[in-house]
Amino acid sequence: MIAMISKYSFYFGERIIHKFFNKLVIVFIIFFLSNCAIGPNHGAIYTDIRYPGEFNIDNQVLGSKSGQACQYMLFGLITVGDSSAGGIARKFGILRLATIDYRFRGIFYPVYGQFCTEVTGE
Known part of the structure; x- marks a missing residue:
């Protein structure tokens, strides 16, 4: 039972980090590409x-x-x-x-x- 809880919590934490990283990359792309206008x-x-x-x-x-x-x-x-x-x-x-x-x-x-x-x- 404990192994299942840690497995799901790891997956949930990984999804949050992945979503945050994707948003961060999009913000950097918008910020740096608009500076050359x-x-x-x-x-x-x-x-x-x-x-x-x-x-x-x-x-x-x-x-x-x-x-x-x-x-x-x-x-x-x-x-x-x-x-x-x-x-x-x-x-x-x-x-x-x-x-x-x-x-x-x-x-x-x-x-x-x-x-x-x-x-x-x-």
């Missing part, structure tokens, strides 16, 4: 990076005006915002673009992420 690199806990976009080398456009707009993401499920260069130029009255740069901030990405576009021009 934006920007050149990310930290797992906190990220705050800027990286260059485009600039206008044909025209001598001064960067006298600037504007910024961002998109926000929560839990990899909800993303809101408009960070388009055209929308920023329209909003801040920029007629000719000089530079377009990007910034990404993330806290435990993909739990929270902020992607911003910064535009300068005249």
Whole structure:
């Protein structure tokens, strides 16, 4: 009788560990595969990076005006915002673009992420 109880308890414990391991693997796959979506690199806990976009080398456009707009993401499920260069130029009255740069901030990405576009021009 005692052998039967220990046999079943071992099986039950093994199932719990197996289920936990499967869930852990799925969480790691989602976490690590979603980190390669934006920007050149990310930290797992906190990220705050800027990286260059485009600039206008044909025209001598001064960067006298600037504007910024961002998109926000929560839990990899909800993303809101408009960070388009055209929308920023329209909003801040920029007629000719000089530079377009990007910034990404993330806290435990993909739990929270902020992607911003910064535009300068005249």
